[in-house]
Amino acid sequence: MSEQIDDEGFITLVSNDGFQFVLPKKCAFASKTIRNMFNKNSGYIEAKENCVNFEEMRGAVLEKVCEYFIYKHKYSGYKGQVPEFQIPAEMGLELLTIADFLET
Amino acid sequence: MSRRTPRGSHVSGPNSALTEFLREKGIDTTRIQNLAGAAIRARNDENRRRANVDAAAIIAARDAADAEDEEDEDWDEEVGESSATASVHRKKTSKAPDEDNDEEMLDVEEEEPIKTRRGRPSRAAATTEIKLTVASKRKRKSTATVKDSEDEFEEEDEAEEELVAVRATRSRKPTKAQLKRKKAEERRRMEEEEGSDFEDPTNSASAPVPGQIAFCADCDCRFTVTPYSRSSDSGDGLLCYKCGNKNAPAEKVARKKKQTTRTNKKSQARALLDGDASAVKSLQEICINLVAKHIDDVETLGYIGSHNVDKISQIICKNRRLNDDTVKLFFEPAEHLVRFYDCSKVSANSLREIGALVPTVRRLHLGWCGLMNDECLDYYGTQLRQLTSLELYGAFNVTEECYVRFFQTIGRRLTEFAIGDTSRFKVAALEALVDNCPDLEVLRLRVITHLDDESVRLLTGLPNLRVLEITDPGQSITDGPIVDVLNTCGSGLSELTLDGCAELTDETLRAIHYSCGRLDVLNLAEVELLTNDGISQLFTDWPRNYGLKELSLKRCDNLQSAGFARIIDHSGRTLEKLSVNSCKDIDVDAWNFLQEVNLPQLEVLDVSFVRSVNDSVVETILKAAPELKSLKVWGCHKITDACTWREGVMLVGREADILT
Numbered sequence: 001m002s003e004q005i006d007d008e009g010f011i012t013l014v015s016n017d018g019f020q021f022v023l024p025k026k027c028a029f030a031s032k033t034i035r036n037m038f039n040k041n042s043g044y045i046e047a048k049e050n051c052v053n054f055e056e057m058r059g060a061v062l063e064k065v066c067e068y069f070i071y072k073h074k075y076s077g078y079k080g081q082v083p084e085f086q087i088p089a090e091m092g093l094e095l096l097t098i099a100d101f102l103e104t
Numbered sequence: 105m106s107r108r109t110p111r112g113s114h115v116s117g118p119n120s121a122l123t124e125f126l127r128e129k130g131i132d133t134t135r136i137q138n139l140a141g142a143a144i145r146a147r148n149d150e151n152r153r154r155a156n157v158d159a160a161a162i163i164a165a166r167d168a169a170d171a172e173d174e175e176d177e178d179w180d181e182e183v184g185e186s187s188a189t190a191s192v193h194r195k196k197t198s199k200a201p202d203e204d205n206d207e208e209m210l211d212v213e214e215e216e217p218i219k220t221r222r223g224r225p226s227r228a229a230a231t232t233e234i235k236l237t238v239a240s241k242r243k244r245k246s247t248a249t250v251k252d253s254e255d256e257f258e259e260e261d262e263a264e265e266e267l268v269a270v271r272a273t274r275s276r277k278p279t280k281a282q283l284k285r286k287k288a289e290e291r292r293r294m295e296e297e298e299g300s301d302f303e304d305p306t307n308s309a310s311a312p313v314p315g316q317i318a319f320c321a322d323c324d325c326r327f328t329v330t331p332y333s334r335s336s337d338s339g340d341g342l343l344c345y346k347c348g349n350k351n352a353p354a355e356k357v358a359r360k361k362k363q364t365t366r367t368n369k370k371s372q373a374r375a376l377l378d379g380d381a382s383a384v385k386s387l388q389e390i391c392i393n394l395v396a397k398h399i400d401d402v403e404t405l406g407y408i409g410s411h412n413v414d415k416i417s418q419i420i421c422k423n424r425r426l427n428d429d430t431v432k433l434f435f436e437p438a439e440h441l442v443r444f445y446d447c448s449k450v451s452a453n454s455l456r457e458i459g460a461l462v463p464t465v466r467r468l469h470l471g472w473c474g475l476m477n478d479e480c481l482d483y484y485g486t487q488l489r490q491l492t493s494l495e496l497y498g499a500f501n502v503t504e505e506c507y508v509r510f511f512q513t514i515g516r517r518l519t520e521f522a523i524g525d526t527s528r529f530k531v532a533a534l535e536a537l538v539d540n541c542p543d544l545e546v547l548r549l550r551v552i553t554h555l556d557d558e559s560v561r562l563l564t565g566l567p568n569l570r571v572l573e574i575t576d577p578g579q580s581i582t583d584g585p586i587v588d589v590l591n592t593c594g595s596g597l598s599e600l601t602l603d604g605c606a607e608l609t610d611e612t613l614r615a616i617h618y619s620c621g622r623l624d625v626l627n628l629a630e631v632e633l634l635t636n637d638g639i640s641q642l643f644t645d646w647p648r649n650y651g652l653k654e655l656s657l658k659r660c661d662n663l664q665s666a667g668f669a670r671i672i673d674h675s676g677r678t679l680e681k682l683s684v685n686s687c688k689d690i691d692v693d694a695w696n697f698l699q700e701v702n703l704p705q706l707e708v709l710d711v712s713f714v715r716s717v718n719d720s721v722v723e724t725i726l727k728a729a730p731e732l733k734s735l736k737v738w739g740c741h742k743i744t745d746a747c748t749w750r751e752g753v754m755l756v757g758r759e760a761d762i763l764t
Contacts, residue, residue: 043751065387068387068390071384072384072387075384076384078384082384085385085387085390087390087391087394089394089397089398092391092394092395092398093391093395093412093416095387095391096388096391096392096395096416096419097412097415097416097419099386099387099388099391100388100415100419100422102387104386104387104388
């Protein structure tokens with residue numbers, strides 16, 4: 001009942017410096033935070049507009065996050081050798097705080 | 105196929121040791137039997153003929169059998185050579201994939217007993233030189249250089265050689281075929297020996313002996329029967345090579361599929377044992393690994409920012425990844441606050457390093473620091489000159505003498521002290537604390553095994569206390585000492601927590617009423633002896649206290665609607681957090697009372713397991729508390745889906761949410 005989530009279609013993620021990333025909803029739902037936003041029962045405005053503004057994320061980091069969403073979508077359930085996800089070292093801590101926020 | 109049925113019903117001919125072995129290992133022999141069908145049929149045919157027709161026919165049949173044996177020999181040599189080359193090739197290149205190995209192992213294991221049992225002369229021709237290659241061995245066999253060392257060990261050695269060779273064989277088909285053929289042959293031999301005229305009743309179709317010319321059951325063309333000839337689907341004849349191979353690709357695919365699923369299962373099991381269920385790690389995990397990898401190179405990780413330090417510490421601790429490597433990230437030389445939430449994997453040495461690397465620290469909070477030892481705390485005492493606040497949870501290795509030394513060293517400087525989960529903090533340590541640190545303002549004693557009335561009474565020597573917490577003491581604590589403490593330092597207390605002090609009664613509440621004028625936070629969870637009257641009296645005519653901000657009466661199950669109303673009367677304006685978890689006697693009256701009041705500050709309310717809460721009560725609460733952010737309703741089964749609530753309020757624990 002509480003979970004009314006439509007994972008068809010696309011979603012736009014916007015960084016604080018104006019970069020927009022469009023990706024399939026299914027991929028973005030790797031993040032529990034985003035997934036919860038799109039629960040129809042919680043009535044977030046994002047669910048209606050299919051667009052999420054991340055005020056605390058810069059474009060470069062959000063790009064990496066989107067990259068991870070695609071990576072996760074592609075390789076989850078894959079049984080073979082999964083290639084390592086590459087993150088530049090200097091982004092590590094910033095990405096860590098954001099990953100914590102996104103619950104991914 | 106047809107042979108399987110009689111065996112299943114335990115009406116069977118003689119069983120070979122191999123069959124037993126295969127059954128034990130759970131290896132499906134259906135296909136093997138299918139393929140061996142040709143040979144078996146040939147043998148049956150032979151039997152029949154031998155029984156019925158004249159001696160000439162017998163001789164002919166024997167000739168055919170001999171031919172087969174010869175063929176067998178030839179073929180063996182062929183395999184030996186090819187496998188030898190394969191083994192060389194294998195050495196040159198790389199290891200065969202894991203999954204291949206064990207299947208082939210099986211093949212070999214199956215093969216071994218047959219060979220030994222068959223006791224072929226070539227088998228007995230075991231050589232003394234072990235390190236010879238298979239190829240040369242084969243060669244020697246064919247030239248019949250028989251050395252007469254029939255030692256069993258040698259034979260085993262050779263079997264091992266064979267094992268290597270077969271393992272290295274890339275195409276495993278011949279190996280299997282060989283196995284099947286031998287199995288069939290062996291069975292035939294045994295039957296012959298026992299003189300059994302066992303005949304499969306369903307297998308009535310007469311099949312030609314290998315070496316004979318036959319006509320394909322499918323396309324009617326002429327072909328020479330070999331041990332590998334497949335029988336037709338209907339079972340009434342053999343197929344020529346062409347027709348027999350029609351199904352081969354499909355079989356190959358099926359076999360491959362089976363093999364891959366087995367590999368997958370294996371790797372999944374391995375992953376489960378390693379503790380990572382999914383191949384894709386979470387982004388947090390990847391980041392933490394990255395941070396841990398570059399831990400020595402702080403520059404690379406970029407600027408953290410002091411407010412992020414605590415955040416990152418929290419995240420890393422939440423993932424239970426704080427260890428000797430990651431902890432270094434937080435050793436900033438000029439830091440005033442070091443807070444680690446989970447040090448269970450941080451060694452005493454690393455904990456000690458805090459003293460050396462962050463000498464400016466003023467507040468040191470360590471949770472679950474089970475590896476901390478005396479040396480470490482002594483070092484803090486001498487090294488950390490600015491330390492004013494220390495929190496140690498789970499430091500069960502630190503001894504009482506060490507605490508005493510620490511308090512003596514640090515003296516009046518210490519204003520905040522919290523300790524928990526240890527059985528070595530006893531009266532002497534607490535006495536040292538009271539004697540040496542009279543300026544103590546915050547004292548938290550959580551789950552101290554040896555905390556009793558006597559030690560609590562010592563706290564009267566701390567007149568400056570602002571915060572006093574005694575949670576889940578190991579010994580029972582009675583009203584007397586608590587009342588004494590409240591009489592001496594109650595007027596200054598802003599926070600009082602007596603969770604789990606189960607012996608306390610209304611007397612304590614009276615002491616609170618008289619002395620604790622400045623109290624903001626009162627936690628009395630699981631103090632079950634408190635009565636409804638006592639709680640009512642505490643909150644009736646209490647002008648000295650302006651109003652509580654936080655109140656927890658969790659599991660004080662004597663609380664009733666009247667008491668609840670007094671609480672709201674007194675502190676309704678100021679309450680920010682309220683917990684009446686499990687106060688089961690609060691009923692409709694209380695909720696009706698709520699309709700007339702306002703709870704302007706209330707942000708968190710816990711009404712879990714108060715069974716009278718229903719949809720309309722939730723709506724009443726929402727109306728009364730405009731600032732409410734979180735409402736806990738675990739076990740309130742009367743709340744349904746239909747309940748409307750405001751955006752921005754978290755309704756936690758609704759049954760309807762969980763069950764769907």
